[in-house]
Amino acid sequence: MKKRDMNRDWIATARTLSEALPYLQRYDGAIVVIKLGGHAMGSDEAMESFARDVVLMRQVGVNPVIVHGGGPMINQMLDKLDIQSDFVGGKRVTDEATMEVVEMVLSGRVNKRIVQAINGQGGKAVGLSGKDANLMTCDAADPALGLVGTPSEMDPSLLHTLFRDDTIPVIAPLGAGRNGETFNVNGDTAAGAIAAALKADRLLLLTDIDGVRDASGEVVTELTADQIREMTTQGIIAGGMIPKTETCLAAIDGGVRAAVILDGRAPNACLLELFTDHGAGSIIRDG
Numbered sequence: 421m422k423k424r425d426m427n428r429d430w431i432a433t434a435r436t437l438s439e440a441l442p443y444l445q446r447y448d449g450a451i452v453v454i455k456l457g458g459h460a461m462g463s464d465e466a467m468e469s470f471a472r473d474v475v476l477m478r479q480v481g482v483n484p485v486i487v488h489g490g491g492p493m494i495n496q497m498l499d500k501l502d503i504q505s506d507f508v509g510g511k512r513v514t515d516e517a518t519m520e521v522v523e524m525v526l527s528g529r530v531n532k533r534i535v536q537a538i539n540g541q542g543g544k545a546v547g548l549s550g551k552d553a554n555l556m557t558c559d560a561a562d563p564a565l566g567l568v569g570t571p572s573e574m575d576p577s578l579l580h581t582l583f584r585d586d587t588i589p590v591i592a593p594l595g596a597g598r599n600g601e602t603f604n605v606n607g608d609t610a611a612g613a614i615a616a617a618l619k620a621d622r623l624l625l626l627t628d629i630d631g632v633r634d635a636s637g638e639v640v641t642e643l644t645a646d647q648i649r650e651m652t653t654q655g656i657i658a659g660g661m662i663p664k665t666e667t668c669l670a671a672i673d674g675g676v677r678a679a680v681i682l683d684g685r686a687p688n689a690c691l692l693e694l695f696t697d698h699g700a701g702s703i704i705r706d707g
């Protein structure tokens with residue numbers, strides 16, 4: 421690169437930092453719940469970059485909470501063990517044997533990979549599931565789904581303790597039943613319930629598409645509840661996007677200020693959304 425171009429590059433970087441000031445001020449002390457889907461987890465480099473962004477958020481005063489999925493990793497392990505798995509309405513039918521694998525994969529490999537990545541960037545992350553400290557008590561969602569849970573009682577007090585200690589919670593979407601059961605909870609649903617319990621400033625759902633698209637394939641940058649309902653009735657919002665948009669609406673009803681659906685594979689997706697004029701993905705706001 422020529423020296424003059426290099427200077428231009430640095431000037432642009434400095435300008436970006438300077439333009440971030442009002443956003444840094446706005447998010448100082450804010451709670452941001454980030455759902456990292458299994459499809460958005462990608463390569464080691466992508467995980468490292470995600471972890472760096474999370475540590476930067478913490479460094480500038482944001483309280484990030486990571487809630488993760490891991491559907492593709494559960495599928496791989498079930499395949500290896502020759503256990504058949506079915507989905508109904510985007511939720512995995514979960515019997516005892518499946519639950520054992522779900523818990524092992526989510527609380528084990530997936531959770532610890534994220535914890536280690538954040539700690540590797542100089543942050544202090546701790547791995548939990550909804551079963552810890554009564555964070556997420558569940559009831560059965562539907563008898564046909566077996567051990568799939570709906571969050572019914574939340575206690576986020578441990579998360580506030582962790583915020584005060586500069587610690588970043590990384591949460592696997594498992595819930596405790598009232599009779600000692602373990603429930604499998606859809607990652608989006610868990611993130612929405614945790615965001616509502618914390619009255620979070622932002623819920624970011626990181627997925628494998630750049631936002632909610634309209635009938636012509638364009639990303640809709642701002643969505644209202646009415647638009648979501650209409651697009652769902654028309655079949656424009658379909659498949660895995662239905663639980664995501666439903667989660668966003670429920671989270672906003674529960675007191676979250678805004679929810680964003682964005683591409684977790686895009687470099688620095690969270691920073692772009694929080695700290696620049698540009699934003700990213702589709703935002704659904706209160707009111």
Ligand SMILES: Nc1ncnc2c1ncn2[C@@H]1O[C@H](COP(=O)(O)OP(=O)(O)O)[C@@H](O)[C@H]1O
Pocket residue numbers: 457458459460489491626627628629631632633634656657658659660661662
């Ligand atoms: N209107 C829409 N806009 C964008 N994506 C949509 C839409 N309707 C359905 N989808 C699908 O939803 C998918 C995201 O859901 P899903 O695969 O369950 O994500 P994740 O694994 O990250 O939880 C997209 O990859 C896309 O195929």
Ligand SMILES: CC(=O)N[C@@H](CCC(=O)OP(=O)(O)O)C(=O)O
Pocket residue numbers: 456457458459488489490491492494510511512522568569593604605606607608
């Ligand atoms: C009930 C239910 O379906 N639970 C999900 C939990 C993981 C998840 O949600 O992972 P993604 O976010 O990567 O899809 C499952 O068993 O796959």
